[in-house]
Amino acid sequence: MIYLDNGATSWPKPESVVEAVEKALRAPASPGRSGHKAAHAASRSVHRARKGIAKIFGVKDPERVAFTPNVTWAVNAALWGLGLKEGDHVLSGALEHNSTARPLRRLERGRGAAWERVDPGPDGILDPEEFRRRLRPETRLVVINHASNVTGALAPAREIKEAAGEVPILVDTAQTAGSVPLDDMGQWADFICFTGHKGLLGPTGTGGLCVKEGARFSPLAVGGSGSRSESLEHPDFLPDALEAGTHNTHGLAGLAAAAEFLLETGIDRIREHELALAELFMAGALQASGLRILGPQPGDRRRVATVSVTLEGYSSSDLARILEEGYGIMTRAGLHCAPLTHQACGSFPGGSVRFSFGYFNTFQEAEAAAGALREIAAKPRAAGLS
Ligand SMILES: Cc1ncc(COP(=O)(O)O)c(C=O)c1O
Structure with a gap:
């Protein structure tokens, strides 16, 4: 998990x-x-x-x-x-x-x-x-x-x-x-x-x-x-x-x-670790075709380690389900109790899949999550539709 x-x-x-x-x-x-x-x-x-x-x-x-x-x-x-x-x-x-x-x-x-x-x-x-x-x-x-x-x-x-x-x-x-x-x-x-x-x-x-x-x-x-x-x-x-x-x-x-x-x-140390996880994840995830990251893009430090993505051809709930069932990765799909934000980002009402990293996450986990997205994106799109 x-x-x-x-x-x-x-x-x-x-x-x-x-x-x-x-x-x-x-x-x-x-x-x-x-x-x-x-x-x-x-x-x-x-x-x-x-x-x-x-x-x-x-x-x-x-x-x-x-x-x-x-x-x-x-x-x-x-x-x-x-x-x-x-x-x-x-x-x-x-x-x-x-x-x-x-x-x-x-x-x-x-x-x-x-x-x-x-x-x-x-x-x-x-x-x-x-x-x-x-x-x-x-x-x-x-x-x-x-x-x-x-x-x-x-x-x-x-x-x-x-x-x-x-x-x-x-x-x-x-x-x-x-x-x-x-x-x-x-x-x-x-x-x-x-x-x-x-x-x-x-x-x-x-x-x-x-x-x-x-x-x-x-x-x-x-x-x-x-x-x-x-x-x-x-x-x-x-x-x-x-x-x-x-x-x-x-x-x-x-x-x-x-x-x-x-x-x-040390909260500064926690911040650096979490940011590094998010950066690694975003760099790997962006190689998945049809993937969009909402908000600040890689290299922008004006963020925390919470990254929302949409993947062409997949609803957010289907993508989160595939991530959990196929890869054991727990994320959160939907509107995240923040409809205004999704409206501002153009991701309303479908929402996004949110990957939020914490201090205890590892670089292997960030890489595995990005790898899972690449693999899912490489499959024929219809496979992701319910
Ligand atoms: C930005 C933000 N504000 C408020 C909340 C609400 O937190 P809580 O349910 O602990 O009151 C959350 C968490 O879901 C949040 O992410």
Whole structure:
């Protein structure tokens, strides 16, 4: 089996992550709730996760990292927490995942906030100048998917923030956290949304957002926080303001171990390995006749190791099925929860087959995937049609 679906969730997880989850599951505690030793130990473990995530994003104060079940929840917490209303304007890239596109659509339909999208250029990359041009006096937020989960295109998010000036920026780092060094992001991004189970190598059910000092929002959900129990008002300080209800203690223990693994390994090293895998794969795959790579082409470092292809004569679902059944290669076919991106790339509604590489993939696996595509492409086209 060759696992090339790290864009969906990374696999395998480091052994230290698996061990940390198991150890936490065996411990009798809910963090921040009781005063006994086990509860304190659980609180320390959650804090370790906060510290690790803060370090990865260059956030000085770990208390500004709030945990949620995933990036989808984090994006919703930020978008709804900003209280956007009729007359407000939100600018986003056109490469958004449904986890931001659907809340934005709902804000548009339900609250009357205007949502405008900026298309990528012919190279698949967003242009900060285009964002500068589209800013309006009533623009309240800029939303950026830091790397497309379809094409792998990296957004020049820092330059977009510079263009946006005082307008806050929300960055969806689902496809970059853990795969691209982001240790300056805490200095300039207002809302950094992350998910723990992809490049961060942690368990599913973990994610969160880092909120820059001065960024204003109100909590989306309120409830028990383990703090200020005398009051019926939910705390307004971080991280409690955004963490109503019991933590995913074992998931966060795994995320703490994952962050430590990433920091010890070096995210710059991970990036180079993943990019080298993608380059090797793309060079080999492009020899297959009728194959098209969406977005940034070989040699362009403005990408992550997520590569989407279409192959003439094959639907994306047929191609993925042949790859799995004939070659044991696991990919993801279709629209990848990102119809807007496929529209921008001209691959809607058929979609593409996505090969997403991770730190634990090998060069042999990348070469095998490219070889499989060459072999499939060399067969009579009709053989691929269902
Ligand atoms: C760019 C992007 N944003 C958001 C998400 C949603 O992630 P999650 O399901 O962990 O919230 C994904 C993953 O599917 C993604 O690739």
